Amino acid sequence: MILQALFFYLFSAITVASALMVIGSRNPVHSVLFLILAFFNAAGLFLLLGAEFLAMLLVVVYVGAVAVLFLFVVMMLDVDFVELRQGFLQYLPVGGLVGLVFLVELLLAFSGWVFAPELVSQPVTPIPPLATMTNTAAIGQVLYTHYIFFFQIAGFVLLVAMIGAIVLTLRHKPNVKRQVIADQVHRSQIVEIHTVEPGKGI
Amino acid sequence: MDIATLPSLTPFLPELILGVGALVLLMVGVFSGARATSLVSTLAVLVIIAAGLALLFKTPDGETFNAAFVLDPFARFFKILALIGSGFAIVMSSSFIKREKFEHFEYPVLILLATLGMMLMISANDLISVYLGLELQSLALYVVAAINRDSEKSTEAGLKYFVLGALSSGMLLYGASLVYGFTDHTQFAGIATALAAGPISTGVVFGIVLFIAGIAFKVSAVPFHMWTPDVYEGAPTPVTAFFAAAPKAAAMAMFVRALVGPFGPAIGEWQQVVTFIAIASMVLGAFAAIGQTNIKRLMAYSSIGHMGFALVGLAAGNEAGVQGVLIYMATYLAMTLGSFAVILSMRRNGKMVETTADLAGMSRTHPVTAFIFAMLLFSLAGIPPLAGFFAKFYVFLAAIDAHLYALSVIGVLSSVVGAYYYLRLVKIMYFDEPVAAFEPMSGELRVVLGLSGAFVILFVLFAGQIGAVAGLAAKTFF
Numbered sequence: 042m043i044l045q046a047l048f049f050y051l052f053s054a055i056t057v058a059s060a061l062m063v064i065g066s067r068n069p070v071h072s073v074l075f076l077i078l079a080f081f082n083a084a085g086l087f088l089l090l091g092a093e094f095l096a097m098l099l100v101v102v103y104v105g106a107v108a109v110l111f112l113f114v115v116m117m118l119d120v121d122f123v124e125l126r127q128g129f130l131q132y133l134p135v136g137g138l139v140g141l142v143f144l145v146e147l148l149l150a151f152s153g154w155v156f157a158p159e160l161v162s163q164p165v166t167p168i169p170p171l172a173t174m175t176n177t178a179a180i181g182q183v184l185y186t187h188y189i190f191f192f193q194i195a196g197f198v199l200l201v202a203m204i205g206a207i208v209l210t211l212r213h214k215p216n217v218k219r220q221v222i223a224d225q226v227h228r229s230q231i232v233e234i235h236t237v238e239p240g241k242g243i
Numbered sequence: 244m245d246i247a248t249l250p251s252l253t254p255f256l257p258e259l260i261l262g263v264g265a266l267v268l269l270m271v272g273v274f275s276g277a278r279a280t281s282l283v284s285t286l287a288v289l290v291i292i293a294a295g296l297a298l299l300f301k302t303p304d305g306e307t308f309n310a311a312f313v314l315d316p317f318a319r320f321f322k323i324l325a326l327i328g329s330g331f332a333i334v335m336s337s338s339f340i341k342r343e344k345f346e347h348f349e350y351p352v353l354i355l356l357a358t359l360g361m362m363l364m365i366s367a368n369d370l371i372s373v374y375l376g377l378e379l380q381s382l383a384l385y386v387v388a389a390i391n392r393d394s395e396k397s398t399e400a401g402l403k404y405f406v407l408g409a410l411s412s413g414m415l416l417y418g419a420s421l422v423y424g425f426t427d428h429t430q431f432a433g434i435a436t437a438l439a440a441g442p443i444s445t446g447v448v449f450g451i452v453l454f455i456a457g458i459a460f461k462v463s464a465v466p467f468h469m470w471t472p473d474v475y476e477g478a479p480t481p482v483t484a485f486f487a488a489a490p491k492a493a494a495m496a497m498f499v500r501a502l503v504g505p506f507g508p509a510i511g512e513w514q515q516v517v518t519f520i521a522i523a524s525m526v527l528g529a530f531a532a533i534g535q536t537n538i539k540r541l542m543a544y545s546s547i548g549h550m551g552f553a554l555v556g557l558a559a560g561n562e563a564g565v566q567g568v569l570i571y572m573a574t575y576l577a578m579t580l581g582s583f584a585v586i587l588s589m590r591r592n593g594k595m596v597e598t599t600a601d602l603a604g605m606s607r608t609h610p611v612t613a614f615i616f617a618m619l620l621f622s623l624a625g626i627p628p629l630a631g632f633f634a635k636f637y638v639f640l641a642a643i644d645a646h647l648y649a650l651s652v653i654g655v656l657s658s659v660v661g662a663y664y665y666l667r668l669v670k671i672m673y674f675d676e677p678v679a680a681f682e683p684m685s686g687e688l689r690v691v692l693g694l695s696g697a698f699v700i701l702f703v704l705f706a707g708q709i710g711a712v713a714g715l716a717a718k719t720f721f
Contacts, residue, residue: 150445189250190308194363194375197262198382201356204269205386208349209401 049089056082069115077108094177254305254314257294257322258362264290265355272348280340280348284333287351291330291358298322306368310430313368317719320569320712321365321496324576328489329358331580331691335587336481338685342590345479347390354485357383361493365500370419370429373497377415377461380490381408387485388478400477407460407470415457421450434505448512454501455516461494464554465523468547472535475543480595483539484583487546492572495550499557499568503720510560517558522653524551529661536598538586541664542579545623548661549575555647555654556638562714562721564641569713571638574630574702578619581695585616588684588692599668604677612684615696617669622699624662630702637710 055078062075080103087096114120184192252259268290272283298319306313333351340346360380367373385408389401423429425446426437438447460467475483502513528548535541553575556567589596605613622631635658642651684692702709 147449150449153445187309190311191371191375194372194379197356197359198375198379201353201379201382201386204349204353204356205382208347208353208386209389209392 045089049086052082052085052089055079056086069120070112073108073111073115076111077104080104080108092176094175094180097177250309251305251307254302254307255312256302257298257326258359258366260294260297261290261355261359261362264293265352265359268355269349269352272352275348278346280346280350281337283348284337284340284351287355288330288333290355291326291333294362295323295326295330298326310432311369311372312363312366314366315719316716317500317565317569318366318496320716321492321572322362324492324573325358325361325365325489325496328492328576328580329354329361329485332481332485332488334687335484335580335584335691337687339479339481339587342593343479343595345391350387350390353383353387353390357387358489361489364493365496367497367500368431370423370431370434373501374412374416374419377494377497378412380493381412381461384408384486384490387482388474390482391479394477394479396477397479398477400474403477404470404474411457411460411467413457414453414460418450418453418455418457421446422454423450425450431501431505435507438506438508443509443512447509451506451509451513452516454506455498455513455520458494458498458501459520462491462498462550462554463543463547464520464550465527465547466520468524468527471547472540472543475539475546476537480539480583480587480597483542484580484587487542487579487583488576491546491550492576495553495568495572498554499565500720502557503560503565507560507720514558514560517554518647518650521551521554521558522650524548524554525654525657525661526551529657532661532664535664536600538589538597538599538602538668541599541668542582542586545661545665546579548657549623552635552638552654552658555642555650558647558650559638559641559645561641561645562717563644564638565717565720566710566713567634567638567641569716570709571634573709573713574622574634574699577695577698578623578631581615581619581692581699582623584688584692584695585612585619588612588681588688590682591679593682599671601678602668602671603675605672605681607677608680609684612692613672615692617672618696618699620665620668624665625658626662628703630699633702633706 059075059078059082063072063079066072066075080099084096084099087093087099264287268283268286271286272279275282302314304314304316304319333354336345336350340350357380360376360378360383363372363376364380365376367376385401385405388404389398391397419429422434425444426434428434428437456467460470463471475486478486502510502517506513524547528544528546528551532541532544532548535544549571553568553571556564556571558564559567586597587595589601591601605616618629622629625631625635627633635654639651639654642654
C-alpha cells in the first residue's frame, strides 16, 4: 500500500511539473517532449488504478500519434511561438475573469453535492470485478457485441475525417513525374536484357 | 460466456442502405477519377431514393442495438424531411457542378455520409448515439463547407464552422457527461425515469443547459448563431442550399426528442431557456436581416429567425407544440429549397451573382420564376393562405395553449418586422427597373422551384392531412 502511495505521488508530481514545463518552456520542441513525459506519467497513474487498457491506450494514441504529430507540426511549420504569445497578457484579464466566474458558478452548483449513501457503500460496477477479469478482456467482451453500433459509427466518423483530409489537401500538380510501376514492369518486354560476361563487353 | 445475439437490423435498413451506398460510391469515384462527379451524383440520388422507399415501406417501428437506436413515427417524419432535403440538394448542385467545373466526386459522397449522420441523430435514443450521429453529420458538413478550397471565402467558412462547431460539440459532450453522472444512465428511457423519480439536482440542470447550448449551435439559434451568415456566404451556393435545409431539420428533431423525451420531466428547468432562445432568434433574425444586401446572408438571418419560430413550438412543450415544430420544419424545408433554386439560377455572363439588387425587374425578365419566388417570400413572411402562415399558426397556437403569452406576442411582432425584408425583395423584383436577364434556369432547378411553389400555394388544400400526419408523429412522446 505504501509503495502504491509513493508511486502515486511520484507520478503525479512529475505529471504536474512537466505539464507546467509544457506551457513554460521557450522552445516548442521542449514543450512537446515535456508533453510526452506528462502522458507517460498519466499512464502510470492509470496503471496504479488497475486500468491497464487505458494506460496502454494513452501511450499508444497520445504518445505514439498525437505527440509525434505535434512534433512534426512544430518542426515543419515555422511558427514563431513568442509572437503567438504576445496577445496572451492582453487577453489574460478578460479570459481569467470569465474562467473565474465559471469556476465560482460550478463551485456554487456542486458544493451542495452529496453522494447517495448506497452509491458510496456499493459502487456501481458495470464490468466484472478486477479479480475475475482484466479490464482489457472486459472491454473486448462488450465492444464488438453490446456496443457494435457505436463502434461502427465511430468508424464512419473516422472515414469522413480521412475523406475530408484528402479532399481538402491532396493536389494533383501538373508536370510532376510519378513512379508508375505498371510502366516499369512493362518495360522489360521492350528493353532487351543481355547477360554480359565480365571483361568482354557487348 | 454467452454469444451475443445479432441485433435486429430491420429498423436500421435505410441507414444501412445509405452507409453501404456511400462506401460503394466512394469506390466508384476513386476508380473513375474526377470526371465521375455527375455519375456519382446521380447514383447518390438513387441511393437516397432507395433509402426513402425502404423507410416508407420496408422498415417496422422499433428499437434496436440495445435501445441505442429507435424508429418511431416522429423519427420517420423527420427522416423523410432529411432525405428530401439532401436529395434535392444533390439534384440542385448538378448544373453548378457542370458549369463551375466543380469536380469533386467526394461532394455527393460526403452529403450521403452527412445524411447518414442526420438519420442517426434523428433516431438517437442514447446520449452516445446522439453524439456520434451529430459528429458524423458535422464533420461531413465542415468538409463540404470548405470544399471549394481555392476560394478564400470557402476556406474561411469551413474553418470558422469547424472551430465553432468543435467548441459546441465540446459543450454538448460536457452536458451529456453531467447528465450521465447525475442520472446514471446514457439511455433516454433511463434518464427519463431517473428525472421523473425525484427532485432534479443542479448538476442535471447544468448538464441540460450545456446540452441545449450544444444543439442550439447546430440549429443556429441565438446566441449561438454567429457562424451562420459567414458560412452561408462563404460556402459554394449549392452547399449553402444543403446547409439551410436538411441539417436544420435533423438537429431540430434531436432537439425535440432530447427535451421532450428524456428531459421531459425537467420541463420546468428548460422551458425558460428555450423560450429565451426562441425570442432572441426571432428578434435577431428579423432585425439583422434588414440591412443585408447579399442574398445568401439574408437567407442566413432568415433561417435564424425561422429556427426561433420553430422553437416556439418546442418551448410550449406539449403535443400541439411538437406537432407545430413538425409542420414548421416541413414547410421551412420546402420554402428554403425553392428559394435556393432561385438563388442558384442567378447567373449572369457565366458568373453567379448574389446581391439583392441583381433581382431587380425579374418580374419582366423571368415572370414565372419571379411569381413563384414572390409566393415563397410571402410564405416565408407568413402571409395567409400560404404554407408559412399555417406553420406559424400552429406553433403560436401551441404557445398560447401553454400560457406563453409574452413569447407569442413577441413572436408575432417580430414576424411583422421580418415581413419587411421579404416584401422588399418582392418590391425589387416587381417595381425596380430591370437589369440584364439571368441565364436560362436549368431543368432540375425548374422542377425543384415548381414543386416547392406548388407545396407552398396548395398547402391550404392539404393542411388537414399534413396536420394529421404531424399529429400522429407528435403522439410518439405523449
